[in-house]
Amino acid sequence: MHTLQLWALKKSIWVFHVNTGACNNCDIEIVNLLTPKFDVERFGIKLVGSPRHADALLVTGGGTRQAAKRLQEVYRQTAKPCVVFCTGACACGMGIFEKGYHMAGPIDSLIRAVDPQAIIAYVPGCPPKPQAIIMGVVKALAALQPEREYATERVPQTAYADPG
């Protein structure tokens, strides 16, 4: 990617929030990011209403059978390049619903079924703290960067978007 394009992408991340059967706890933490205390608009992060405008899909919930098809459709509709954030324990690995009859997840396998090359970041926690979600965004951006130039000096360790 061009340097300028990469810079613009890093400075302006528009987020579309997809709930695939979450208990609303992660969703509250996501809304918390927009409040005066955390104010992610400082970094150019903004919630948008349509996946066509989005650069990042913030997925919560374990991916129920009802939601799986819709999630894949939303991913197809998102303008590329885009990043998928699995937010919370359920989204990362279905959490306590792992053996549930109604589950089609986890999220990463649902997304990979559509696009094997998808960039997926994981933010564990039940629910993840807002700080953790911001950290996840920073690490995902670091993964877009060439090996030697990290997104910020604050993340000295090598950061992988997809540990798997």
Next chain:
Amino acid sequence: MIDTLQNLTWILVFPGLLFTLAVGLLASWLVRKVSALVQYRVGPPVYQPVADVMKLMGKEILVPQEAQRTVFVLAPLVGFSGVLLLATVLWLATAGIVYVGDIVVAMYLMVLPSLALILGSSASGSPHAAVGASREMKLVLSYELPLVLAFLVVIIKTAGRIAPGEQLSLAALSQHAPVLSVSGLLAFLVALLCVQAKLGFVPFDMAESETEVAGGVLIEYSGALLAVWKLMQALMLVALPLFLVVVFLGGIQASGWSLVWGIGKYVLVLVLVILIKNTNPRVRIDQAMRFFWFYGGTLLAAAVLLAMIGNYYGLPWL
């Protein structure tokens, strides 16, 4: 040849495309920054609108299968060029170039962005966009009448003081400040709310409302086409407040302190619009229509009467 070059520079560099775009991006940063300050947040950095547009330029353009491709792609360009022309007409008036009838041209050009939005969203074939388009259409129907009546008040107020042939010229109107009278103030207040609706700001943002119709008119646009819409909105942030300044507040004179005062007037109108945006909830479309037609219309009918009485009895403050 030299004339053509001069005109092209006028439209494309200064004060047309490049300059207006730069001011517009700065103004859209101001919108977000002041909104953030109102909500006790820090807000985005100055380069945020530039980064947004650059990012959108680098993204994929998706055209829905059911969309009418040509109209879908051309609509943002039509809207953009309409607002660009409007801005150029206004800068011409600011520079004092008298062109009789440009107030009519400007009024037609001001409808063009809304028209382009309606066209583009109807062409996208999305039900949400259709809802947005119908709301935008009703909104246009509601605010056009009060806006025309507000201009009528200005033209009546300036009737005795402008040469009869130049009554419809923005440059001639901008020498007077009708807002300093009762009827002019009423007309200015209603016109300010009309501009609020034209910009698609809260409380009149039902066409784009993100919580109910998910972006409404813009829902299917992505990549560079969305960037053109964003640039068009940035240009409107320059053109529409500037229009109010030229028509109601005595325009911008390009010399010394009066230039500073002129820019101050523009920023004042812009901040007023942003504060209205941040202190009001979104209204329903029928409430907006009632507001503009009954309350706005009645207020302006009273203003027209006051202005005519003032003219008849020679009372400039009325």
